[in-house]
Amino acid sequence: MTANDAAPLLAVDDLSVRFVGREATVHAVNGVDLTVQAGEVLCILGESGCGKSVTLRAMLRLLPRRAAITGRIHVAGRDVLAMSPRELRDLRGGLVSMVFQEPMTALDPVYTVGRQIAETVCRHTGCNRAAARRRALELLELVRVPSAGRRLDAYPHELSGGLRQRAMIAMALSCNPRLLLADEPTTALDATVQVQILILLRRLQRELGMGMIFVTHDLGVAAEIADRVAVMYAGRIVESGPAAEVLGGPAHPYTAGLLASTIHDQADNRDIEVISGSPPDLRRLPQGCSFAPRCSRRRAECRDATPTPRFSSPDRMAACFAIADG
Amino acid sequence: MTDILTLREPVATFTEETPPASIVRGYWQSVFYRLRHDPITLGFGAIVALIVLAAVAAPLIAPFDPYAQSIIARLKPFGWRDHLLGTDELGRDMLSRLIYGGRVSLLMGVVPVVIAAMIGGILGVVGGFVGGRVNTAIMRTMDVFYAFPSVLLAVAIAGAMGGGIGNGMLTLTLVFVPPMCRVAETATTQIRALDFIEAARASGAGTLTIIRYHVLGNVLGPVLIYASSLVSVSILLASGLSFLGLGVRPPIPDWGLMLSTLRQSIYVVPLVCALPGVAIFITSICFNLVSDGLRAAMDVRM
Amino acid sequence: MDYRSSDGSTIDRHDQYDHGGPAPLLVARNLRKHFPVKGARGKAVRAVDGVSFTVAKGETLGIVGESGCGKSTLARLLLHLLVPDAGELIFGGEAVGAAGGIAVKTLRRQAQMVFQDSAASLNPRLPVRDSVAFGPFVQGSTKDEARAIARDILSRVGLDPDMFGPRYPHELSGGQKQRVNIARALAVKPRLLILDEPVSALDKSVEAQVLNLLRVLKRQLGLTLVFISHDLNVVRYVSRRVAVMYLGRIVEFGPVKAIFERPQHPYTQALLASRPSMDPARRIEMPPITGDPPNPIDPPAGCRFHPRCPFVEAICETADPALRVVEDGKSHFAACHLRDRVLGRGRLADA
Numbered sequence: 019m020t021a022n023d024a025a026p027l028l029a030v031d032d033l034s035v036r037f038v039g040r041e042a043t044v045h046a047v048n049g050v051d052l053t054v055q056a057g058e059v060l061c062i063l064g065e066s067g068c069g070k071s072v073t074l075r076a077m078l079r080l081l082p083r084r085a086a087i088t089g090r091i092h093v094a095g096r097d098v099l100a101m102s103p104r105e106l107r108d109l110r111g112g113l114v115s116m117v118f119q120e121p122m123t124a125l126d127p128v129y130t131v132g133r134q135i136a137e138t139v140c141r142h143t144g145c146n147r148a149a150a151r152r153r154a155l156e157l158l159e160l161v162r163v164p165s166a167g168r169r170l171d172a173y174p175h176e177l178s179g180g181l182r183q184r185a186m187i188a189m190a191l192s193c194n195p196r197l198l199l200a201d202e203p204t205t206a207l208d209a210t211v212q213v214q215i216l217i218l219l220r221r222l223q224r225e226l227g228m229g230m231i232f233v234t235h236d237l238g239v240a241a242e243i244a245d246r247v248a249v250m251y252a253g254r255i256v257e258s259g260p261a262a263e264v265l266g267g268p269a270h271p272y273t274a275g276l277l278a279s280t281i282h283d284q285a286d287n288r289d290i291e292v293i294s295g296s297p298p299d300l301r302r303l304p305q306g307c308s309f310a311p312r313c314s315r316r317r318a319e320c321r322d323a324t325p326t327p328r329f330s331s332p333d334r335m336a337a338c339f340a341i342a343d344g
Numbered sequence: 345m346t347d348i349l350t351l352r353e354p355v356a357t358f359t360e361e362t363p364p365a366s367i368v369r370g371y372w373q374s375v376f377y378r379l380r381h382d383p384i385t386l387g388f389g390a391i392v393a394l395i396v397l398a399a400v401a402a403p404l405i406a407p408f409d410p411y412a413q414s415i416i417a418r419l420k421p422f423g424w425r426d427h428l429l430g431t432d433e434l435g436r437d438m439l440s441r442l443i444y445g446g447r448v449s450l451l452m453g454v455v456p457v458v459i460a461a462m463i464g465g466i467l468g469v470v471g472g473f474v475g476g477r478v479n480t481a482i483m484r485t486m487d488v489f490y491a492f493p494s495v496l497l498a499v500a501i502a503g504a505m506g507g508g509i510g511n512g513m514l515t516l517t518l519v520f521v522p523p524m525c526r527v528a529e530t531a532t533t534q535i536r537a538l539d540f541i542e543a544a545r546a547s548g549a550g551t552l553t554i555i556r557y558h559v560l561g562n563v564l565g566p567v568l569i570y571a572s573s574l575v576s577v578s579i580l581l582a583s584g585l586s587f588l589g590l591g592v593r594p595p596i597p598d599w600g601l602m603l604s605t606l607r608q609s610i611y612v613v614p615l616v617c618a619l620p621g622v623a624i625f626i627t628s629i630c631f632n633l634v635s636d637g638l639r640a641a642m643d644v645r646m
Numbered sequence: 647m648d649y650r651s652s653d654g655s656t657i658d659r660h661d662q663y664d665h666g667g668p669a670p671l672l673v674a675r676n677l678r679k680h681f682p683v684k685g686a687r688g689k690a691v692r693a694v695d696g697v698s699f700t701v702a703k704g705e706t707l708g709i710v711g712e713s714g715c716g717k718s719t720l721a722r723l724l725l726h727l728l729v730p731d732a733g734e735l736i737f738g739g740e741a742v743g744a745a746g747g748i749a750v751k752t753l754r755r756q757a758q759m760v761f762q763d764s765a766a767s768l769n770p771r772l773p774v775r776d777s778v779a780f781g782p783f784v785q786g787s788t789k790d791e792a793r794a795i796a797r798d799i800l801s802r803v804g805l806d807p808d809m810f811g812p813r814y815p816h817e818l819s820g821g822q823k824q825r826v827n828i829a830r831a832l833a834v835k836p837r838l839l840i841l842d843e844p845v846s847a848l849d850k851s852v853e854a855q856v857l858n859l860l861r862v863l864k865r866q867l868g869l870t871l872v873f874i875s876h877d878l879n880v881v882r883y884v885s886r887r888v889a890v891m892y893l894g895r896i897v898e899f900g901p902v903k904a905i906f907e908r909p910q911h912p913y914t915q916a917l918l919a920s921r922p923s924m925d926p927a928r929r930i931e932m933p934p935i936t937g938d939p940p941n942p943i944d945p946p947a948g949c950r951f952h953p954r955c956p957f958v959e960a961i962c963e964t965a966d967p968a969l970r971v972v973e974d975g976k977s978h979f980a981a982c983h984l985r986d987r988v989l990g991r992g993r994l995a996d997a
Contacts (some may be wrong), residue, residue, distance in 0.1 A: 293851045
């Protein structure tokens with residue numbers, strides 16, 4: 019947890035999620051600490067299988083019943099893990115809302131877009147249908163959907179990918195959430211559409227003063243949108259700090275490896291530096307640091323114990339034995 | 345091992361070091377593994393096995409001759425003079441007739457399904473893979489038969505062809521070919537859209553080779569599941585046909601026929617008269633539950 | 647016949663079809679493929695609408711575009727997995743499918759494809775070594791020969807054949823599956839390899855591994871590659887020449903350096919400007935282009951890009967521009983009526 023005077027909008031403390039299955043237990047998240055201040059964008063960066071989506075869903079308790087969640091999650095001071103089902107329903111879409119990766123599957127195909135947004139509005143504010151429809155129109159205009167009036171009565175399959183994503187963002191913003199959770203919302207979009215959605219999200223986040231957690235595997239996207247970055251590997255946060263510092267001068271070998279292997283203007287006659295090997299099996303995590311088998315800077319102690327977070331400044335953390343203490 | 349000397353690059357740059365985590369297990373091995381650990385399905389499977397065994401070993405275990413009639417021994421209750429399950433309206437031993445009747449019922453249950461699976465399977469795979477007009481021709485023909493409720497269709501065909509075991513099996517086969525064809529066609533169409541079929545085409549494989557190596561293995565699963573669930577329906581339908589007099593002819597023991605002839609005697613020895621119905625019920629339900637278990641075991645997420 | 651490449655490593659192919667010389671390996675001329683829309687008579691999805699290009703022996707051609715531009719359809723046309731409605735394909739100097747040229751079957755011995763979805767490209771019921779051996783087996787090897795080829799090629803792509811051969815696809819990671827797909831394509835010893843978004847679904851670090859592998863294999867086996875992707879950075883790393891596609895047509899074409907440093911077509915400029923910067927201090931403030939990539943049914947009249955183009959003029963709405971040379975002596979072509987465009991002038995809507 020970072021030291022900060024104002025009470026954070028979101029405080030996650032030692033979050034662990036295990037999926038208990040018949041054949042094996044998957045340790046998806048292993049002791050994650052996060053804070054997000056109001057109006058701040060935190061980017062959780064990691065590759066597939068690192069647990070970032072599970073972490074995000076845990077905050078709204080959107081995980082299946084067989085998931086065992088331990089730890090503490092506090093949103094605006096309220097304990098999410100202790101909430102009753104009714105309080106959770108008020109939380110979701112109200113105080114905290116979520117945008118998903120695949121707009122085609124996240125929107126109901128048998129209802130028009132306008133109707134779905136209006137339904138969310140009605141659910142949380144209890145207003146009548148006409149007022150909800152007006153609000154839906156306002157929201158579509160807020161997310162810059164051209165011909166918003168016509169699009170209110172369109173079905174999701176009639177809209178293009180970018181428009182569907184905008185509609186989903188409109189739905190997420192319908193009740194003025196204070197925290198927006200975005201699970202790889204631009205991964206499935208084309209490059210020219212991705213940049214439009216990123217700029218839109220940045221603008222909306224600034225104007226509405228929301229906190230945002232943006233999950234992605236793309237360092238470029240993280241650079242474009244994040245104030246702070248937290249890098250996840252095998253269910254743990256291995257590095258965090260301000261975006262410019264983490265992406266400009268990574269401390270953890272994994273972050274450094276990710277940066278080096280991302281293709282951006284490397285010379286084409288030489289190999290790209292790679293992180294050898296594959297991510298670990300979450301059912302059988304190695305003892306000690308989970309990154310050690312692939313790490314070029316591993317030492318004897320890395321196999322014995324999991325590195326504890328080290329703070330080079332109140333804001334900057336890396337969990338690695340190989341870096342010097344600041 | 346291969347001649348790695350031809351590679352000039354240091355192999356370490358791109359060799360995969362991490363072995364895959366799980367145990368090597370093919371699809372069918374996974375299915376058997378799951379079945380082995382499913383006690384409910386195993387239990388009902390055991391009952392099915394017992395029924396089949398009893399039918400096969402009928403001459404060895406039946407206490408009496410199923411055809412032996414006796415005027416004085418008619419409609420006797422349980423336990424009367426060594427007749428464990430009583431006697432029917434012609435004095436024949438119920439237990440023996442039930443055991444022998446199992447043969448007919450199982451035959452009429454399994455054989456039509458197997459043959460229909462083969463015929464319908466081939467038609468469905470061909471139609472699904474070739475697509476276009478051939479597919480339309482096959483599937484719309486099937487739809488004509490599919491439009492009839494199966495009982496009605498069975499009665500109509502059996503009535504037209506006359507009774508008897510052979511005609512009965514033929515009837516049921518015809519009734520089951522359309523749904524089997526549809527299942528096979530759906531599965532084939534889904535497989536056909538996947539990239540590995542394109543890749544096989546790109547390797548230069550002909551249609552038959554692709555069907556043999558790539559399609560059949562993947563289609564077999566859904567077809568097997570559906571066929572196993574059809575067996576219980578087939579047993580019911582066969583009994584129904586016999587009950588209506590369109591199936592087996594007397595004096596051959598058959599559960600449906602026995603129900604029909606014992607119907608009038610239900611006020612005399614109700615328990616004895618209900619026995620064939622109980623036999624049909626138990627056999628059908630056990631097959632059904634085994635088929636459910638098979639479906640669950642085969643639904644391996646790959 | 648065995649060839650030695652310039653760095654001394656052996657290229658082992660039976661190159662009886664190689665006529666030698668500087669002739670291009672693959673020539674596509676005015677390829678066209680439309681898919682009729684069911685229910686709407688006369689309307690068609692004009693997936694590929696007049697595409698022409700050449701691929702020289704030993705080079706890597708990159709094809710870049712967003713969804714709806716027709717690149718996947720084009721990939722399948724190049725391998726004759728789809729029959730073109732019009733246009734022709736010339737491989738190794740001979741027309742494909744035409745009388746007197748080479749048969750489609752022969753094309754399939756010499757050109758292979760790696761698909762995007764690494765999981766759907768492998769039969770889930772076959773172990774990996776059988777999937778790889780299938781190609782050689784179909785093309786005439788005996789089962790034992792095919793298995794031996796499979797072992798050899800699996801180790802060439804960095805997978806130990808004893809460790810990975812008996813595995814089933816679902817036990818492998820995405821990167822490993824994609825290596826298997828590459829092995830499968832290379833098992834029949836093709837000269838041309840078409841890769842349809844081979845790394846798009848992989849994590850960035852795995853992407854790097856697979857790209858390194860492709861570079862090495864290309865050099866060792868003397869391959870010619872056609873690399874299709876939506877990711878400009880990857881295309882830049884891999885290709886020598888690049889074609890940019892939009893709505894079924896090539897809108898710009900040229901050497902990779904020219905395309906990336908001096909893009910001439912407004913769409914190419916917008917694509918390049920849409921790449922996220924890696925520096926949080928220099929973020930993109932205005933989207934270079936608005937709207938979504940359009941649907942290839944009913945493309946606009948005139949220049950297909952004109953509804954979204956910031957520099958549109960009257961002529962663009964009526965006349966369809968052809969590919970014209972934009973840099974003398976550099977084989978750099980662009981299909982645009984107006985020249986010397988600089989991004990920044992013209993109407994740009996904000997987010």
